[in-house]
Amino acid sequence: MKPLFTPGSIPKSLLPMFIFLVVTGTSVAQKADAADTFDITAPSMRFPHQYRQWGFQVAAGLLMVKPPMDLLENAIQAPLVNIHMTFGLPWRLSLEGDVQTIVVSNQFSLGPRIGYGYRNFYFNAGWDVAWVYGQLRQIGFDNRAKVWLHYPNLSVGYKLKRMAFTLRGEAVFVAKLTETSGGNEVSVSRNFYNGFTVGFYLEQRLWKNHVFIFGLKDNYEKYYWPTWMLFTTFNRYYHIPELSFMWIL
Amino acid sequence: MKIKITYFALLFLVFYGCNKDTTVPIPMAGPNSILGDTYPLTSSAKLLMDGVYKVNDGSGLFGSQVILKWNRTHLSIACNNGKYFVMDVGRLDSVIFLQGYWRDGYSDGTGLASMHIARGEGGTMIVSGTGQQTIVIRGAYGQGSTLPDQVLNLTRLRSFSTKAAASKFYILAHRSGGRTSDRLPVSENSLAMIGFTERLGSTGIEVDVRITKDGIPFLYHDGDLNIRLTEKGPLAGPAENYTWAQLSAFVRLIHGEKIPTLEEALTYTIDSTLLNFVYLDMKETSGAMATVTSIQERMLQHAAAKGRDIIIVVGIPTTGALNDLKSVPGYQSIPSLCELTVDDVRAVNSMVWAPRWTLGLQNDLVQQMHDEGRLALCWTIDQPNWIEEYITQGHFNGLLTNFPYVVAYYHYTQQ
Numbered sequence: 001m002k003p004l005f006t007p008g009s010i011p012k013s014l015l016p017m018f019i020f021l022v023v024t025g026t027s028v029a030q031k032a033d034a035a036d037t038f039d040i041t042a043p044s045m046r047f048p049h050q051y052r053q054w055g056f057q058v059a060a061g062l063l064m065v066k067p068p069m070d071l072l073e074n075a076i077q078a079p080l081v082n083i084h085m086t087f088g089l090p091w092r093l094s095l096e097g098d099v100q101t102i103v104v105s106n107q108f109s110l111g112p113r114i115g116y117g118y119r120n121f122y123f124n125a126g127w128d129v130a131w132v133y134g135q136l137r138q139i140g141f142d143n144r145a146k147v148w149l150h151y152p153n154l155s156v157g158y159k160l161k162r163m164a165f166t167l168r169g170e171a172v173f174v175a176k177l178t179e180t181s182g183g184n185e186v187s188v189s190r191n192f193y194n195g196f197t198v199g200f201y202l203e204q205r206l207w208k209n210h211v212f213i214f215g216l217k218d219n220y221e222k223y224y225w226p227t228w229m230l231f232t233t234f235n236r237y238y239h240i241p242e243l244s245f246m247w248i249l
Numbered sequence: 250m251k252i253k254i255t256y257f258a259l260l261f262l263v264f265y266g267c268n269k270d271t272t273v274p275i276p277m278a279g280p281n282s283i284l285g286d287t288y289p290l291t292s293s294a295k296l297l298m299d300g301v302y303k304v305n306d307g308s309g310l311f312g313s314q315v316i317l318k319w320n321r322t323h324l325s326i327a328c329n330n331g332k333y334f335v336m337d338v339g340r341l342d343s344v345i346f347l348q349g350y351w352r353d354g355y356s357d358g359t360g361l362a363s364m365h366i367a368r369g370e371g372g373t374m375i376v377s378g379t380g381q382q383t384i385v386i387r388g389a390y391g392q393g394s395t396l397p398d399q400v401l402n403l404t405r406l407r408s409f410s411t412k413a414a415a416s417k418f419y420i421l422a423h424r425s426g427g428r429t430s431d432r433l434p435v436s437e438n439s440l441a442m443i444g445f446t447e448r449l450g451s452t453g454i455e456v457d458v459r460i461t462k463d464g465i466p467f468l469y470h471d472g473d474l475n476i477r478l479t480e481k482g483p484l485a486g487p488a489e490n491y492t493w494a495q496l497s498a499f500v501r502l503i504h505g506e507k508i509p510t511l512e513e514a515l516t517y518t519i520d521s522t523l524l525n526f527v528y529l530d531m532k533e534t535s536g537a538m539a540t541v542t543s544i545q546e547r548m549l550q551h552a553a554a555k556g557r558d559i560i561i562v563v564g565i566p567t568t569g570a571l572n573d574l575k576s577v578p579g580y581q582s583i584p585s586l587c588e589l590t591v592d593d594v595r596a597v598n599s600m601v602w603a604p605r606w607t608l609g610l611q612n613d614l615v616q617q618m619h620d621e622g623r624l625a626l627c628w629t630i631d632q633p634n635w636i637e638e639y640i641t642q643g644h645f646n647g648l649l650t651n652f653p654y655v656v657a658y659y660h661y662t663q664q
Contacts, residue, residue: 072477142607143607181607182607182608182609184607184635186607186632186635187632231631233331233631233652235355235356236356236357
């Protein structure tokens with residue numbers, strides 16, 4: 001009775017391929033020419049450096065999520081498509097935008113960052129505001145969700161010449177959550193602390209100026225927006241791991 | 250290179266290894282519980298305890314009002330916010346002792362509860378069946394595994410209204426009484442859950458029916474054997490790919506129970522519980538309707554022989570199932586529950602119409618069903634505000650829910 005869509009992982013058989021790609025790519029990258037002037041700082045996106053003024057950069061990739069078994073049940077699984085954008089501003093500021101989608105659930109976020117660096121260590125702080133819109137009108141369902149979220153966040157990073165490591169934490173606050181089914185408001189919630197996330201990102205040059213981002217993130221949350229269509233009534237925190245593979249375009 | 254491979258392998262393990270769900274443990278009073286020295290209450294004494302109570306102390310956690318309702322084995326207390334108590338009760342002389350636990354059905358909150366009713370505060374009246382005393386229940390509750398140390402006092406306000414007590418309203422619990430994801434101590438779609446669910450306020454159940462490779466109907470929800478519902482074992486993939494002998498030998502549900510056959514489940518329901526409604530939710534059992542309905546017919550005869558007033562309906566969730574039912578000779582006399590349109594209900598002469606709750610109250614159509622001598626239920630409604638609205642504003646004969654204690658609260662508090 002619950003034929004619902006939720007995000008999930010791509011087939012596990014593809015995971016070894018991704019890992020192979022990262023490992024072999026890393027190996028190739030380390031054989032770079034000694035005269036190479038490449039510096040991971042410039043093309044990196046998750047790394048919390050001060051982005052070049054008026055510069056614009058985009059990364060795209062897939063997020064693989066493993067929702068908790070309490071929620072998942074017989075749900076159809078699909079990876080989330082993720083597009084991440086950075087726009088450099090004056091005074092150590094930058095603007096970051098992010099789009100995540102599985103068609104029936106979509107999050108758009110935008111927020112400023114301010115960053116500092118000391119030798120190979122970098123730090124930034126930011127505040128993202130996100131809007132989620134979900135719609136499921138198949139197989140007899142007519143469900144919708146609209147959610148406003150806030151993500152105050154901090155990142156610290158350490159870089160080598162061709163590789164950057166970033167640890168990022170963010171708190172998650174739901175400002176307003178509205179879910180409807182068949183035109184009925186199933187739930188409306190406002191202003192609650194929803195949990196936090198901790199993510200680790202590795203940005204690695206593969207060849208020339210091509211950089212790959214590998215991310216591992218733990219969402220420790222009560223309400224995980226991609227699963228809105230399950231209309232869960234559970235008031236529990238779940239660890240929801242998220243693996244990301246992105247390519248800086 | 251080896252270090253890098255190890256590094257990524259570790260990340261992979263962390264990713265796939267850190268999602269261990271838990272069961273909420275039931276706090277136990279321990280071997281020194283006073284209940285070991287008490288005597289059970291009579292049926293008439295139990296009836297005197299049923300009613301609507303005011304929460305004098307403890308309302309911060311449990312709300313300002315609760316209902317107490319005896320079931321077959323325990324006294325249950327239901328709150329309007331998804332919390333409930335399951336209490337063992339006994340008496341010593343005219344003092345009544347209640348010990349058990351509370352649980353928050355929407356989260357993992359739980360704790361011990363220990364209460365009593367003194368002689369002069371209703372104990373004498375309950376035990377003797379005479380006199381007029383306002384029942385006052387005094388005690389305490391704990392959080393987690395701590396001893397009860399926070400005051401909980403209840404005062405009886407009134408009996409259940411005639412509307413609530415006399416109407417035959419079905420409180421149907423999902424997955425044979427509760428989902429595994431609700432972190433109950435027993436597995437969904439098991440005999441143990443069927444025996445447990447009355448403590449949650451259920452008066453009926455929905456069970457998920459599948460068919461083995463050799464044609465035996467059994468209870469199981471998911472499309473495949475998985476570690477969400479079963480212990481790790483040698484079988485994988487769709488359960489229907491295996492014979493009953495294989496499932497019975499090699500599969501154990503998440504709390505160790507065997508998967509029951511439909512016949513075992515219905516026999517247990519009839520013989521060992523007071524549940525009065527069973528909804529057989531057919532899961533991809535194309536062509537198996539004749540097998541299931543023959544078991545249904547046999548079990549209804551068994552119930553009649555036992556004097557059990559119980560409804561067993563075969564579910565029609567899809568047009569495929571509807572056509573399957575139509576292929577069975579005499580299908581119009583088979584008790585069925587149709588989730589489709591009222592025209593489909595009429596086409597197969599279903600006993601019950603069961604629309605999805607999100608379609609609204611549909612009071613006009615519900616009344617039409619009543620006028621035709623049919624029942625109307627809706628599924629699967631879990632939000633307290635909607636449960637309240639459907640009970641107070643709707644005309645359904647029952648609700649299918651994952652939170653039967655919330656439905657019980659709103660049903661029994663009706664004026």
